Amino acid sequence: MENFKLFGNIDRAQNFLESIKSGKSLFSFVISYTETCEIPGITFAGADKNSIQFTPPADAEYLHYGYCKTIDKIPMTPDGKPTPGLLTKTALESSSIPHLTINAGSKISPQLPFIETGLSFGKNILTKDAMTDSQVSHAVDFGRIVGRSLASLTDCLIIGESIPGGTTTALAVLRAFGYDAKVSSSIPDNPVELKNKIVESAMKRINSDHPYSIVAKVGDPMIPFVAGMLSSASGVSKVMLAGGTQMSAVLAFASKIGFNEENTAIGTTSYITNDESANFKDLVQDIVDIPIISVDPGLKNSRYSGLRAFSEGFAKEGVGAGGSIISSMLKTGNDSAKFLDLVEAEYGRLFT
Amino acid sequence: MENFKLFGNIDRAQNFLESIKSGKSLFSFVISYTETCEIPGITFAGADKNSIQFTPPADAEYLHYGYCKTIDKIPMTPDGKPTPGLLTKTALESSSIPHLTINAGSKISPQLPFIETGLSFGKNILTKDAMTDSQVSHAVDFGRIVGRSLASLTDCLIIGESIPGGTTTALAVLRAFGYDAKVSSSIPDNPVELKNKIVESAMKRINSDHPYSIVAKVGDPMIPFVAGMLSSASGVSKVMLAGGTQMSAVLAFASKIGFNEENTAIGTTSYITNDESANFKDLVQDIVDIPIISVDPGLKNSRYSGLRAFSEGFAKEGVGAGGSIISSMLKTGNDSAKFLDLVEAEYGRLFT
Numbered sequence: 152m153e154n155f156k157l158f159g160n161i162d163r164a165q166n167f168l169e170s171i172k173s174g175k176s177l178f179s180f181v182i183s184y185t186e187t188c189e190i191p192g193i194t195f196a197g198a199d200k201n202s203i204q205f206t207p208p209a210d211a212e213y214l215h216y217g218y219c220k221t222i223d224k225i226p227m228t229p230d231g232k233p234t235p236g237l238l239t240k241t242a243l244e245s246s247s248i249p250h251l252t253i254n255a256g257s258k259i260s261p262q263l264p265f266i267e268t269g270l271s272f273g274k275n276i277l278t279k280d281a282m283t284d285s286q287v288s289h290a291v292d293f294g295r296i297v298g299r300s301l302a303s304l305t306d307c308l309i310i311g312e313s314i315p316g317g318t319t320t321a322l323a324v325l326r327a328f329g330y331d332a333k334v335s336s337s338i339p340d341n342p343v344e345l346k347n348k349i350v351e352s353a354m355k356r357i358n359s360d361h362p363y364s365i366v367a368k369v370g371d372p373m374i375p376f377v378a379g380m381l382s383s384a385s386g387v388s389k390v391m392l393a394g395g396t397q398m399s400a401v402l403a404f405a406s407k408i409g410f411n412e413e414n415t416a417i418g419t420t421s422y423i424t425n426d427e428s429a430n431f432k433d434l435v436q437d438i439v440d441i442p443i444i445s446v447d448p449g450l451k452n453s454r455y456s457g458l459r460a461f462s463e464g465f466a467k468e469g470v471g472a473g474g475s476i477i478s479s480m481l482k483t484g485n486d487s488a489k490f491l492d493l494v495e496a497e498y499g500r501l502f503t
Numbered sequence: 504m505e506n507f508k509l510f511g512n513i514d515r516a517q518n519f520l521e522s523i524k525s526g527k528s529l530f531s532f533v534i535s536y537t538e539t540c541e542i543p544g545i546t547f548a549g550a551d552k553n554s555i556q557f558t559p560p561a562d563a564e565y566l567h568y569g570y571c572k573t574i575d576k577i578p579m580t581p582d583g584k585p586t587p588g589l590l591t592k593t594a595l596e597s598s599s600i601p602h603l604t605i606n607a608g609s610k611i612s613p614q615l616p617f618i619e620t621g622l623s624f625g626k627n628i629l630t631k632d633a634m635t636d637s638q639v640s641h642a643v644d645f646g647r648i649v650g651r652s653l654a655s656l657t658d659c660l661i662i663g664e665s666i667p668g669g670t671t672t673a674l675a676v677l678r679a680f681g682y683d684a685k686v687s688s689s690i691p692d693n694p695v696e697l698k699n700k701i702v703e704s705a706m707k708r709i710n711s712d713h714p715y716s717i718v719a720k721v722g723d724p725m726i727p728f729v730a731g732m733l734s735s736a737s738g739v740s741k742v743m744l745a746g747g748t749q750m751s752a753v754l755a756f757a758s759k760i761g762f763n764e765e766n767t768a769i770g771t772t773s774y775i776t777n778d779e780s781a782n783f784k785d786l787v788q789d790i791v792d793i794p795i796i797s798v799d800p801g802l803k804n805s806r807y808s809g810l811r812a813f814s815e816g817f818a819k820e821g822v823g824a825g826g827s828i829i830s831s832m833l834k835t836g837n838d839s840a841k842f843l844d845l846v847e848a849e850y851g852r853l854f855t
Contacts, residue, residue, distance in 0.1 A: 177656060215648070249655040260621070264605075264649045267619035269612070296567070297616045303601040304529060304656040
């Protein structure tokens with residue numbers, strides 16, 4: 152277990168890691184969209200403004216096929232740094248963990264079979280309510296159905312997400328629920344002031360303290376959907392929320408609708424738990440008493456600058472990378488150095 | 504095992520039943536549509552002409568919620584006989600077998616989370632090609648993806664279907680592949696002459712002996728999709744095709760694209776294997792050397808005429824009823840009498 156750092160409830164963390172090691176895992180990849188990502192400067196999750204909407208389905212296609220159908224290349228930042236999906240793909244493939252894609256409000260459908268929920272994408276919270284209350288109910292209800300179904304098919308359900316601009320809606324939801332949140336970003340020079348301006352504007356529209364109403368005003372479809380999944384799945388199997396900031400917003404909302412804490416952990420990368428511009432570990436522990444499992448993917452030692460970038464603050468997390476790497480290392484016995492070899496081979500396949 | 508009759512490869516049948524008993528099962532419900540069902544007199548799968556298109560999604564909703572959202576009541580024949588989904592629902596619920604719905608060309612989407620494939624419904628084969636060759640490729644490819652994913656999550660993948668009018672397209676595919684097929688019907692007075700007329704008309708359009716081309720001309724989307732599922736899933740887990748006539752057409756096409764016969768069985772009701780107007784057992788054995796497992800659901804002893812009707816030739820099979828009952832009896836140890844009690848309780852809940 153020396154590959155991981157554990158925070159929060161350490162006993163539960165050890166127990167959680169043991170059960171992943173011995174059981175079956177299933178990676179579920181929830182793709183979604185918030186128009187908030189269209190605010191200039193808010194995200195790097197796409198080569199340019201127009202391509203951001205293709206990032207979630209393209210990530211799903213890349214995980215499945217090893218290439219994308221919706222766009223020509225795999226998703227990357229404007230200056231060519233690859234999607235964290237590259238880490239997820241390497242992790243899942245090396246450990247033969249199966250995966251399913253779930254469309255919970257993506258603007259574009261992926262070109263592969265996926266679980267459809269009928270959810271619409273979220274509106275730009277700078278200027279509008281993200282959703283209606285009834286859309287939030289729909290997201291929670293369908294999340295519960297999907298969570299229960301998938302958890303019945305595995306011992307540990309890993310949930311990752313792709314929603315560009317999602318750290319901003321996550322920040323708004325966390326603040327609206329009263330948490331002193333400072334969130335991470337896909338951009339090293341985290342656009343904190345811009346995010347704060349958007350969040351303040353969005354919070355002015357809140358006119359009820361009902362959790363569904365709050366998420367409807369300032370959230371995005373991923374948050375209530377994944378909270379619904381967690382709520383039912385954690386009654387049936389272990390659940391690892393694979394992500395950083397956005398999964399802390401899921402936890403904040405899920406703690407209002409109820410879930411089984413004893414079966415739940417959050418798994419992420421050391422790039423999130425070490426991020427000085429955010430307060431991830433304190434925040435999660437403030438919300439709920441679950442373990443935080445953090446893995447160092449070892450990318451700072453890479454010979455490729457495109458991989459070293461993750462350790463320098465680009466992307467940091469996403470597409471469930473951290474949780475996937477944790478599960479993969481537990482199943483294969485690989486350490487960070489071996490994982491780096493595998494990631495470099497995949498990077499080489501894609502770019503050289 | 505005295506609840507079942509075994510035909511075909513008996514050794515494989517015994518082996519198959521043993522592995523279902525000890526392992527986990529997953530029921531996948533494939534909904535689809537062919538405009539062939541709009542030919543008057545061809546199907547009873549709906550209360551009237553307009554409601555037939557709602558039958559597949561409504562069956563899916565009923566299996567999941569215990570009631571339908573797309574229509575007011577559960578699907579039934581024009582004179583009020585219930586969908587065979589009632590048998591499936593009872594079987595799955597009593598044995599806690601999980602299920603997932605897959606939309607492979609339904610005209611209407613169900614109001615629950617489901618696996619989306621992007622397939623279009625099939626055209627009326629009396630007057631048009633059912634699909635293009637490239638739609639058949641899409642169906643096979645996506646079927647393979649779904650089959651591999653689901654099989655990796657279970658020990659036995661049960662596949663059921665709902666496609667009104669599907670026995671007619673199945674008959675056309677079987678005849679086009681050179682089998683001397685006489686197929687069953689949801690109608691006791693099987694409209695054989697009408698079916699033959701449609702099939703003859705459709706077969707005139709066949710201008711290639713390529714299996715994809717044949718299915719494109721005279722089939723429906725369910726057949727290549729489920730054949731694709733079988734093709735990949737049978738390499739990973741056991742697969743039970745739950746159905747009668749339509750699953751024999753799937754087998755005919757699947758034997759052209761390849762699948763693992765040792766992991767495959769067909770499970771159905773005695774109402775199919777005893778049907779004198781069809782030649783199901785001989786037909787399946789003519790196509791491929793796999794076991795046929797047949798169960799008597801015991802409905803002739805019911806106090807409800809709506810349930811006795813199944814034993815009198817109405818519906819006979821559908822929504823994977825036979826295969827679900829077989830799997831359920833193996834897991835619970837129930838016999839036909841106990842199953843009848845459970846079905847009557849469900850019938851009572853719905854109708855009294």
